[in-house]
Amino acid sequence: MSALWRINLWVCGFFALVTCACTALLMHQALADVERELQSAEAVVHYLSETAERDPASLQPRLTASLRHVRVDWLAADEALPVADQDGLDAWLGRVLFADASHSAKALDLADGRRVSIGVDPRDEIDEVWDSLQQLLAVCAMALALSLLTIRWAVRRGMRVLDELLLALQQVCSGRLNVRLRCAGAPEAQQLALHFNRMTDALEQARLDNARLTQTLLAVQERERTHLAQTLHDDLGQYLAGIRAQVCLLPLIAHQPETLARTVHLLEGHCEHLQQGFRVLVHDLYPVALQHLPMSEAFAMLVAQWRASHGIDCQLQVSAALPPLSPASKTHLYRLLQEALTNIVRHADASQVRVRLQHRGSRLRLWVRDNGHGAQQPQRPGVGLYSMYERARCLGGELKILSHPGAGWALALNMPVEGL
Template sequence: MSALWRINLWVCGFFALVTGACAALLLHQALADVERELQSAEAVVHYLSETAERDPASLQPHLTASLRHVRVHWLASGATAQTPAPDGLDAWLGRLLFAEARHSAQVLDLPDGRRVSIAVDPRDEIDEVWDSLQQLLGLCALALILSLLTIRWAVRRGMGVLDELLRALQQVCAGQLNVRLRSEGAPEARQLALHFNRMTDALEQARTDNTRLTQTLLAVQEQERTHLAQTLHDDLGQYLAGIRAQACLLRLVTDQPHLLASTVAQLEDHCEHLQHGFRALVHDLYPVALQHLPMAEAFSMLVTQWQASHGIPCHLQISTDLPLLPGA
């Protein structure tokens, strides 16, 4: 279920509670009003009954037709008074409002031979209460419709910003980091666009930096491979070729002690150079001191070796709060 439907359901439930409370308050007030009206109507019925027994001519139809809550009905000879019963919602409302009301009609035999029925008529009160309920329900329905339309307009406007943000995020997930949101509309939308654009700028800059770093690492790796190949071929390879040639020469000078001693000395010299070359190569690839010494002592050893090899004075200064770093 979407957010709009959930909001509509909450608003409808709230209006239903308010409408029910107002209707209950209206009916409660109507009970008190009906009680007072019926008491007044009972007094009118008694007054008309007494007046009709003394003076039947006082019950003129044009006088009694406009009475509220009182019904005067002329009966034929031998007929009984019958009160028409309401049906439908009027019947339910009548039972609710007039459950304890007195509906019995007074049938009078007048001195002039006519019969008349005078009774309390609750239909006017039912119509008044029903009209009030209809007005309340109509007003609440109109307020509910206006509220739902306003909420729909506001939510649609806000959802438009969210839809645009969702499309932009989908483009970012697809790798399109050059997407930007428009900085317009409500202040919240402008703030959202501002932070989103900052995020995409940072992501694009990070991707550019990563690309540049990757290219730099590849170039450094290629330089290391080239340097390693040149060292193995130009330096160590020559010493190995010389050692091989001198080893073959040993077979030929076994009967010449002076030449044999010279060849052996050259072999030892070549092996020593070869050993130094391998040590330098291993040290360039990964300083062994990093495995056994703290960072500060490893730096100090490196500087000492560099001074010894180059003959250039160098002063090293390391802070005492040098942090511990992982191997990588």
């Protein structure tokens, strides 16, 4: 059942209750009025009966024809009293109104030989009450019709807005994010259209950002693969080729002690360079220090290596007792700090960096601050910022990055430690 039909049913029910209440009130008032009218009519009937018995000539048909609430019927000599109609709405209404009243007509034999029936006539009261009921029902019917028409008009206008919104949502679900609603009509409809258009703008911008980030991630992935391939081929591959060539020379120079000693020394150097290259490569791919060292020492090693590589003063402050974290959480926290330090090198132009890792209660806080030139926060974060926000989300924490021109950058991570 549609909303319009439900509203119509509720309105019809309300009007039915109001009509029944008004009808009951009208009938209650009619009973009081009828009682007073019957008392007056009974007095008139009693007066006419006494007058007719004393002076039959005073009771003339032309005088009694226009009496209200009193019925005078002239009868033949053997004619019976008229019987009231017991069927129909008038009879039912008469029974409701005059159930407790006694208004039976009395037949009088006058001294001049005429015979007359005088009694209370309820038809006038029945007609009045019936007219009032008809007027009440007509007014209620007109009010109901006008209400239903007004509701239909108003609901149709509202449903038109909802139909447009539903059509627009279907287009959005199908991937058409450029759909917009017209900001026209009622203020509520304008607000709805305004917020819907803002939502579609945000969705379209998010799709563009995702597409841009996807392209950037693919480009970064290709660069990483290219760098890995070049490292394996140009650096490690050359050392392996040199080791292989020198190993092939060993049988030929076995009888030359000096040459053999130089070759062995070269082999040891190549193996050392090869081992260092593998260490750097593995460290770039995964922080092995997290597996073998406590988190505070792994952070200290990362800061020391970064300071030695870039020549920037970096001070680390770590709480004495850090909570136990899962391996995945350690990796996310380590990579987040690593990305923050990388961004400082690329964008901050700083000469001093402060890093704090503090455990307070059930929260773990990471704070990174530099004294660089700072900048306005970018409206569209790049891959680095997105990766940090995503790692913070995986940690269940809140990441804030603050910067003002000339005041440097500040990164603050606040994460829970319970349940990790």
